[in-house]
Amino acid sequence: MSRNNTKTSQNSQTSFRGLQILSDDLKKKRDDLNLKTKKFINGLQEIETDINTSLKTAKDEYKKKRDYWNNKVKELKDKKIEYKTLFEKLVEEKNLIQKKTKTSNKIISIKQVERKIDNLERRIETENLDIAEENAIVDTIKELAESKQEFLAQQENSDLFKLERKIEIVKINLNRIYEQLNKWSNKSQENHAKMLEIFQKVDELREQKKKMEEELIENKKTADRYHEQFLQVMNQRKKFSKGKKPYKPSKKPTTVRSRHYHKKNEMIEKMKKDKLAEALEKQKAGKKLNLFEARLILGQSER
Numbered sequence: 001m002s003r004n005n006t007k008t009s010q011n012s013q014t015s016f017r018g019l020q021i022l023s024d025d026l027k028k029k030r031d032d033l034n035l036k037t038k039k040f041i042n043g044l045q046e047i048e049t050d051i052n053t054s055l056k057t058a059k060d061e062y063k064k065k066r067d068y069w070n071n072k073v074k075e076l077k078d079k080k081i082e083y084k085t086l087f088e089k090l091v092e093e094k095n096l097i098q099k100k101t102k103t104s105n106k107i108i109s110i111k112q113v114e115r116k117i118d119n120l121e122r123r124i125e126t127e128n129l130d131i132a133e134e135n136a137i138v139d140t141i142k143e144l145a146e147s148k149q150e151f152l153a154q155q156e157n158s159d160l161f162k163l164e165r166k167i168e169i170v171k172i173n174l175n176r177i178y179e180q181l182n183k184w185s186n187k188s189q190e191n192h193a194k195m196l197e198i199f200q201k202v203d204e205l206r207e208q209k210k211k212m213e214e215e216l217i218e219n220k221k222t223a224d225r226y227h228e229q230f231l232q233v234m235n236q237r238k239k240f241s242k243g244k245k246p247y248k249p250s251k252k253p254t255t256v257r258s259r260h261y262h263k264k265n266e267m268i269e270k271m272k273k274d275k276l277a278e279a280l281e282k283q284k285a286g287k288k289l290n291l292f293e294a295r296l297i298l299g300q301s302e303r
Contacts, residue, residue, distance in 0.1 A: 019237045026230040033223035040216040041267065047209045054198050054205070062195035069188035073181060080177045087170045094163045113148045117141055213271050220268050 120137050123129070129137070 019233055023230055023233040023237060026226050026233060030223050030226040030230055033219055033226065036219055037216060037223060037268075040212055040219060044209060044212055044216070047205050047212070051202055051205050051209070054202050058195045058198040058202075062191045062198065066188050066191035066195060069184050069191065073184050073188060076177055076181050076184065080174065080181065083170055083174050083177060087167065087174060090163055090167045090170060094160065094167065097160045097163065110148060110151060113144050113151070117144050117148075120144075213275065217268060217272055217275075220265075 120141050124134055124137055
């Protein structure tokens with residue numbers, strides 16, 4: 001009888017130690033996963049901060065600058081159209097005047113006069129002329145120079161000359177507008193490109209956040225399973241203790257740690273609900289679901 005009691009006692013001690021080892025192992029795994037959950041949450045908060053900061057930079061800096069230069073470009077394009085219309089009108093008027101001028105033989109080309117003067121001056125320099133011939137050529141040059149000045153004076157007062165001056169001014173302004181358009185368009189494109197770079201970075205962060213949220217939920221599920229197994233083992237351990245009730249979680253007033261744990265659970269549950277809502281929308285729209293989304297919907301239907 002004493003041998004049986006001893007054997008039973010030894011078996012009980014062995015079983016108790018086994019349960020103790022198992023409970024310690026489960027507790028460690030649960031605590032490790034809870035620590036990982038905390039890291040996930042901190043990581044998600046950091047990513048969310050990065051996303052908000054990046055979006056603020058894109059909106060307040062690069063989008064604002066891009067829109068500013070786009071407005072400047074738009075105003076300049078309107079001005080360009082105005083100047084081009086004026087330029088075409090002036091050229092048309094010039095062509096009409098030139099057609100009328102061609103019917104008159106009174107107007108002598110300045111270039112023709114200058115060419116005659118050059119030829120006469122060359123004769124004086126190169127030919128062996130007597131004084132009378134040279135004086136005659138000099139008198140001719142003076143007459144041609146006077147006619148040239150008269151022609152210039154007439155031309156400066158003519159409608160054609162005035163139109164040509166206007167056309168030249170409009171051309172200069174148009175060239176300046178084109179240069180400015182190119183410069184301002186480049187500034188707009190530079191800021192637009194930087195804004196797109198930030199949006200691409202935000203998309204990558206959101207994808208990273210989505211993946212981390214999925215890992216967080218899976219990690220939390222695993223931690224909860226270890227916690228349930230830990231409670232079951234603790235209940236079995238309590239059964240070995242005389243006069244003690246099965247182990248139950250302490251019902252002490254909520255501590256700071258338990259409040260923090262509760263807050264984390266709420267956050268995770270909210271994420272799961274949000275992800276489930278997104279998955280249901282995708283399913284409704286006929287879009288392909290990933291494995292995580294399919295499991296969420298399947299888990300919802302089983303409740």
